Amino acid sequence: MKQVKLLQNVLLLSLFLAVPGSNEAAKPHIVFIVADDLGWNDVGWHNPDVKTPVLDQLAHEGVILNQSYVNYVCTPSRTSFMTGYFPYHVGSQHLVFRPDQPSAIPSNFTFLPEKLKELGYATHMVGKWHLGFCNWKFTPTYRGFDSYYGYYSGAEDYYTHYRSIGSEGGIDLHDNKDAVTNQNGTYSTYLFAQRAADIVNQHDPNSPLFLYLPFQNVHAPLQVPKRFEDMYANVEDENRRKYLGMVSALDEAVGNVTMVMQKRGLWDNTLVIFSTDNGGMIIRSGNNYPLRGGKTTLWEGGTRGVAFAHGKMLQKTGYTNNEMIHAVDWFPTILAAAGGTADPGMDGLSQLDTIISGHPSPRTEFVYNVxxxxxxxxxxxxxxxxxxxxxxxxxxxxxxxxxxxxxxxxxxxxxxxxxxxxxxxxxxxxxxxxxxxxxxxxxxxxxxxxxxxxKTLVPAINPKADPKSDPQNWGGAWSPGWC
Missing domain, CATH: 3.30.1120.10 (Arylsulfatase, C-terminal domain)
Structure with missing residues (x-):
């Protein structure tokens, strides 16, 4: 039976990687888009009042993942994405990493882009990190990404890119290792979409690309250019109106990135994975109805996330898949799509067969949190x-x-x-x-x-705040070097 299964996987992968008119297999480009705090009821395919035409089209052309689970807050989900392990096996299970804490994912965990680089991928990240930055070795460019443009912490002002916590505050926008101080007034979604477009435009289409694109939208604070807010003029609740505008700004940004990929000739061989990192935050106008609860809870509203996969290599499309998937599965799934194999013992399971062909999920259980x-x-x-x-x-x-x-x-x-x-x-x-x-x-x-x-729990990484983190010690920016 093992030999039969192995043969099936080889045949599936050969179909997945085959390029029409070519005698050689080409690894797919992979774009992993993560929305921040996007609620179950905050996308057009669940709620027709939400204007997300780009995401709706991608979801309906691909496969909507109706039982895709994430963790209850930001850092744990991003841990799962990048390591393939449940947060309680890594130490990131308790709430989130604060920017003034000397906390980070331990270096003994190999991150997804590190594995993809071994397979010949160019690896780029644009957006939110939130996995620790007190030492350079914990930052994206030292954990497998060829380039990084974004912010290290969990939240900040969309226009000034300033993050305050307690009495400390500073810029948190970085271009590789340099703080970006000349973009005060530019909405972060525009910056991230433009940088992603620049990466695609400069990429050699004959080599495989991995683009990790964790947007700031729709995390608090509720900030959005007025033209997006005006799209919901009939919504009298101001915060909800702004929040929905932020959703539509995210939708437009995704559309701008995919359009560039089409123009560059990458699109026909691109696998797109879209997911939220947790449910919508109710007190910040996110909505998860009819699911119970929201962000910061273990109820379904906090942990059952909106997600889809899209790509012309998918063999079964235009339907809603109800197979069980967890955030830890994206690491081995993406690795399998790239032609690699995850390390034995990893919590994640490859869902490649499930998203390509609709086969039953290999997962029958998972841990929400411990x-x-x-x-x-x-x-x-x-x-x-x-x-x-x-x-x-x-x-x-x-x-x-x-x-x-x-x-x-x-x-x-x-x-x-x-x-x-x-x-x-x-x-x-x-x-x-x-x-x-x-x-x-x-x-x-x-x-x-x-x-x-x-019994397999690793103690949570939860150190006290360290005053050495104060951005005033680092030229006015949140920066590594203090742990």
């Missing part, structure tokens, strides 16, 4: 159709319909949620019916499984 820092225990897993949450599930809880034209709805609950929940997500995807009391045997089975996962 945290060792919260005052109360926190853990959540999915096994088959069942989901278990123990401890702190996160806030806000509840179901939040999108704001109507007369204002935003009041939150269902802003109280900390601590308890035990068991759901059958196939029957109850919106998590309305807790089965913990009515299915004691299943509950015990899931709790035992969670405890097995917990």
């Amino acid at each position: 945290d060792d820092v919260f005052p109360t225990v926190q853990g959540a897993i999915r096994v088959g159709d069942y989901k278990l949450i123990e401890g702190f599930a996160g806030i806000p809880d509840g179901w939040y319909p999108p704001p109507n034209m007369t204002g935003s709805p009041e939150p269902n609950s802003m109280n900390p949620i601590i308890g035990t929940w068991l759901f059958n997500l196939k029957d109850d995807p919106t998590e309305h019916h807790n089965l913990a009391d009515t299915m004691p045997d299943k509950l015990k089975e899931m709790q035992a499984k969670l405890e097995e996962y917990r």
Whole structure:
């Protein structure tokens, strides 16, 4: 059976890499686009009130990934993308890395672009890092990227590119190793789309390209050029109007990048993967309805993300795929598309067969998170159709319909949620019916499984703030060199 499976994989990969009219195989160009805090209900294919024509077209021409899971906040998801490991195996499971903390993903983890470079890829990154920068060795250009343009921390002003935290503050925009100080007033989405376009224009189309494009949109603060906000003039809630404008600005930026790829002749051999990093942040006008909760929670609204794959090499397209995929899977999937193989023991599983041909996912379970820092225990897993949450599930809880034209709805609950929940997500995807009391045997089975996962936990990287991080020590910019 192993030989048959190996032969199937070889045949699939040969079809994937074949170029019409050529006797040689060409590795695909790969563009990995990540939106920041984009909610389940904040894209056109889920909500017709949202104007995302470019993303809608790509999603409908490709395959919509309806069971694609991410982590509950930024740093853990980006850890999964770049390492292929669950955050609790890396140490990044507790909230996010702050810019004043000497925290980073340990150097013993090989990042995705490092593996792709071994396969002959040019590797470029444009956008948000958020995986640590206190030492140069933790920054993108030392972790496999040929070039980097973006910001190291988790959030900042879209126009001034200034990040404040406590009494510290400074510029956080970098071109490779240099701070960028001459773009005050330019919306970051424009900068990132233009740099991505420049990379494509300068790239040799005969060599494979990997472009990692994690945009700032639609993370707070709510800032957007007025022309995008005006697209939603009928939305009376100002914050929601700005947020939706930010979604449409993201959509236009993606369109500008794909247009350049078409003009350069790269598009027909390009695989696009699009994902959010976590659910929408409800208190910042993101919306995940009808899913429960949002960013910072282990409810589905915080962890079930909008995603799709697009490319002419996909053999089955124009449908919604309901196979289970997790953020850790993108590392081995992208590596497989490039002709490589992930290291044994990695948490991620290649979903190449699933996204190309619609084959059943090799994944049957995953860990939402296991945290060792919260005052109360926190853990959540999915096994088959069942989901278990123990401890702190996160806030806000509840179901939040999108704001109507007369204002935003009041939150269902802003109280900390601590308890035990068991759901059958196939029957109850919106998590309305807790089965913990009515299915004691299943509950015990899931709790035992969670405890097995917990045994492999790596302590969270959560150091105290270090005053040496102050940008005033580094010419007014958030910079490496202090750990």
